[in-house]
Amino acid sequence: MELLIFYPLAGFCVVLALGVVLNNSPVGSAISLIGMMLGLAGIFVLQQAHFLAILQIIIYAGAIMVLFMFVIMLLNLKEGDDTGWIARERNLLLSVLTGLLAVGILYKISGILFTAEMDTPAILPDSFGTVATIGETLFTDFVLPFEVASILLLAAMVGAVVLAKTKLD
Amino acid sequence: MWVDLIITLAKILFILAILVGFFAPVLTWVERKQSALMQDRVGANRADILGFTVLGLFHIIADAVKMFTKEDFIPDGANKVLHTISPVIALVPALLTFAVVPFGGQYTLFDKEVNLVISDLDVGLLFVFAIASLATYGYVIAGWSSNNNWSLLGSMRTASQMISYEVTIGLTIIGVLMVYGSMKLTEIGAIQENFWMWGIFLQPLGFFMFLTASIAENKRIPFDAPEAESELVAGYFTEYSGLKFGMFFMAEFIEIVTIGALMTILFLGAWHIPFLTTATLLSWFDFLGTTGSNLVVMFIHVGVFFAKVVFFVYLQMIIRWTLPRFRYDQIMKLGWKILLPLSLANILVTGLVILALN
Numbered sequence: 001m002e003l004l005i006f007y008p009l010a011g012f013c014v015v016l017a018l019g020v021v022l023n024n025s026p027v028g029s030a031i032s033l034i035g036m037m038l039g040l041a042g043i044f045v046l047q048q049a050h051f052l053a054i055l056q057i058i059i060y061a062g063a064i065m066v067l068f069m070f071v072i073m074l075l076n077l078k079e080g081d082d083t084g085w086i087a088r089e090r091n092l093l094l095s096v097l098t099g100l101l102a103v104g105i106l107y108k109i110s111g112i113l114f115t116a117e118m119d120t121p122a123i124l125p126d127s128f129g130t131v132a133t134i135g136e137t138l139f140t141d142f143v144l145p146f147e148v149a150s151i152l153l154l155a156a157m158v159g160a161v162v163l164a165k166t167k168l169d
Numbered sequence: 170m171w172v173d174l175i176i177t178l179a180k181i182l183f184i185l186a187i188l189v190g191f192f193a194p195v196l197t198w199v200e201r202k203q204s205a206l207m208q209d210r211v212g213a214n215r216a217d218i219l220g221f222t223v224l225g226l227f228h229i230i231a232d233a234v235k236m237f238t239k240e241d242f243i244p245d246g247a248n249k250v251l252h253t254i255s256p257v258i259a260l261v262p263a264l265l266t267f268a269v270v271p272f273g274g275q276y277t278l279f280d281k282e283v284n285l286v287i288s289d290l291d292v293g294l295l296f297v298f299a300i301a302s303l304a305t306y307g308y309v310i311a312g313w314s315s316n317n318n319w320s321l322l323g324s325m326r327t328a329s330q331m332i333s334y335e336v337t338i339g340l341t342i343i344g345v346l347m348v349y350g351s352m353k354l355t356e357i358g359a360i361q362e363n364f365w366m367w368g369i370f371l372q373p374l375g376f377f378m379f380l381t382a383s384i385a386e387n388k389r390i391p392f393d394a395p396e397a398e399s400e401l402v403a404g405y406f407t408e409y410s411g412l413k414f415g416m417f418f419m420a421e422f423i424e425i426v427t428i429g430a431l432m433t434i435l436f437l438g439a440w441h442i443p444f445l446t447t448a449t450l451l452s453w454f455d456f457l458g459t460t461g462s463n464l465v466v467m468f469i470h471v472g473v474f475f476a477k478v479v480f481f482v483y484l485q486m487i488i489r490w491t492l493p494r495f496r497y498d499q500i501m502k503l504g505w506k507i508l509l510p511l512s513l514a515n516i517l518v519t520g521l522v523i524l525a526l527n
Contacts, residue, residue: 027313031251034306054295062302063332069309070328073321130291131352 006046013039026072030065037061049129172281180287184267187475188423192482194229196422200486201228207490239411244316247408251314256409256416259307262300263423269293270430271355273440273470274447276463285440285471286355293354294342297431301338301386305331307420308388308395312405323404326497327395330385333504334392337382340512344375344519345435358439362446368436374515376436378508383428384485385500387421391492394500429481430474437477440470 016039019032037060044053127133138146198213202225205212213225221227243252273285290296305328312324348371349357361367369376385392396404406417433439442450447466454462495503 027251027310031306031310050290050292051295054292054299057299058295058302062299062305062335066302066305066309066328066332069306069313070325070332073309073313073325073328131295 002046006043009039009042009046013043027069030068030072033068034061034065037065047129048124051129051131051134176283177287180285184272184287185264188264188267188426189419192426193419193422194233196425196482197232197418198226198229199482200489201225203483203486204490207487236412236415241413242408242410244408246316248314248316251310252408253413255307255311255314256413256420257307258310259304260416260420260423262304262307263420263427266297266300266427267430269296269354270427270434271358271439272430272474273467274359275355276467278460278463278467283467284355285467289353289355292352294346294352294357297354298335298339298342302331302335304386304420304424307417308405311409311417315405315408317408319402320405320407323395323397323401323407326401327388327405330388330392330395330500330504333501334382334385334508337378337504337508337512338386340509340516341372341375341379341382344372344512344515347516347519347523348372354434358434358441361438362441364438364441364443367438372436372515372519374511376432378512378515379435380428380432381503382508383431384488385504387424387428389421389425389485390489391495392500393494394497397494425482425485426478428485429478432481433474433477437481440474442469442473 013036016032016036020029020036023029023032037056041053041056041061044050044056201213204210213228214222216222216225216227216231218227243249268287269290271284271286271289275282275284277283308327308331309324312320312322312327315321345357345368346352348368349360351357351360357368388395395401396406401407406414409417441447447470450466450469451462454465456462457465
């Protein structure tokens, strides 16, 4: 039953992820990325992580990607040259490096794939993934990383304001 | 299993029927009549069938016929796929929000607990926020794919306006969340059985900020800079005709209802009548048996809920026809310099009060 939903969703994600890379127009890539994130949120829901799924939509699909689209439209980016994505020589080094990364990740995944028990679903407590549980964990076990992260975000925000201000004055 | 499925399907059908079948078409008529009333005109009264006009209600049918029969036009150089699907992307979030909005409480019918909400998500309030933030894409992509500078300008205004006011909506929701201690919309509604626990008393500032930011999200006057007729022709939907234009129109009207429903759930006591608990109401109809009394109370609650929604819809109509359009920089100033600090202060004060009371 779960696999019936998982495989179409996963396929959807993979197709759109390829769409991000292979698309010639920046807007097309951005839209594929948004669709991919929605699919990923669906997979999170399938794993009973509702809170995580909703955050995925709010932060990535709803906030960051809207800004991406805004910037792409503001700069009015045109389609890339049609010489094909694979033929660009200056990208050769980057392509090789990302290819190596992908092979490394695939190696790791294949290692897990053959040892993991596929048929027995993990037994989860009822409170798994609820807002209350996550809040409690965040403010007890992980309170220091949480606060440090918020200070980091504050610094980034102040930095952005400072950068924008000097240009204005 | 089958019974649950049928109940859920019935709830989905009910919501779709009331939104698409009742509110969206009737609101087009209400908007015409309301504008006529406020501008001292007679209003929509020309469409007639055999000489009967029925207060202009036939304009709804005339509208539908017009939209279905108009030429479906895609401009030269437009991105055909995106141009076609963007009205759908705009309409779906407007409908989807109602999946977590409860339109009544919990009732025992034929020994079965019936919860009048399609999906009682643990993260309901966040779901509403997430879906609202996705609605931006329909409008942004519509403007971009039309290959028209007016459309592009409109969609860029949409993007910046919706991002700005989403911040306020998100922070206001945090205030509501702190007061009620739950993200489940059904629980928030149930707590407000006590009249003094209504959101409008606990979060008075939040009430006004949520209403303002919601209207801005829906891009209606005074926040309709993205589609300003006198500046941008029609903004992001300049190049749309026929039913695709109709879908943008429908999305706007359904969103009016969605805003009304959310305001009702969060701030105006959901489906409850002031000073009248469900238990008292049930005891009045005790002579009808368990199912009978529950059924009567259910109908009363659903009626009360939609009466409150209609009040908020009407309020939005009045605002729409009272105020002039804000200038673009005024909209940004209101969003970032007034509403954002106010909503942060609201969270701070709410936190301090909760701390003092405990």
